[in-house]
Amino acid sequence: MLHTVNKSPFEKNALESCLSHAVEGASILLIEDGVYAALGGTSTAARMAEAAKRFKVFVLGPDLAARGMDAGRLVEGVGIVDYEGFVDLVAEHPTSQAWL
Amino acid sequence: MDEMESGVVKKFMFVNRKAPYGTIYALEVLEMVLISAAFDQDVHLAFVDDGVFQLKKGQDTKALGQKNFSPTYRALDGYDIEKLYVEAESMAERGLTPADLLVPVEVLSRAEMGALMNEMDVVLTA
């Protein structure tokens, strides 16, 4: 299962709900305002770092760049993908679930 | 679509995470669910997070001038949509028990809900 999350963890619980329902082997892609969850030094960073050990976690580069967020400040274990990588992730997983 | 036409039944799950009335999501999902009944698929309906509020008994929207669509959940049985799951933790966090709900449901733990989602062919969350 590929999970996408597009809400900021500081405003909505979409990420938290996603993390608590995802099962082993899941991938999680942070997009749009969801990318704020990928950054280190925040109140949610520890939760993200722990999640990155259980799941494959990615963040969409163009959404990070659009928001002026530094790709060098990501939580350890979070990978960056571009739009092509997004498409590859969707193709690799038989099912996707969008947490809105 | 080809697979549907050839009669392959897929496991669909509609996951409700939003409270009713504040946004249009709950009503839109409900309409999608009713329409999906025409395709004879294996439809599952899950209520997690604020989605559990959709099933609260005693909704009265008269003063809002909006339609109270909560009675429609009781029609789902007649549409042969009988797989309704509510998450125990989401209810507990919101001070609800199954006695507060307007339809009979199966109560699942968060872990069980996650496992069930993982078994689906198609998951639509709103």
Added chain:
Amino acid sequence: MAAYTYNGKNIDADEEGYLLNINEWNEDLAGQIAKDEGVAMTSEHWEVVNFLREYYSEYQIAPAVRVLTKAIGKKMGADKGNNKYLYELFPYGPAKQACKIAGLPKPTGCV
């Protein structure tokens, strides 16, 4: 927008003739809609129309035809809860046409 006239008052309907406000419905108006549809109302027709109104009042939706047929069968018996009987009463579809006469919206899931 289509409209019906009842007691000199305009009753708004959508382009297919379904009432916009269910509360404006009454039996005389139903008779008028039926006439426009070419349906001569009998007690059997009224039985279905009244059933639909009760269904709507309980569930807040107009049922899909499959659901209506099943529900009528459950309440009134198999000789009425079948397509042949209901289509003879309402040739353009028991859900679509009877809902229009009953003042309900077009059934959800009908396209």
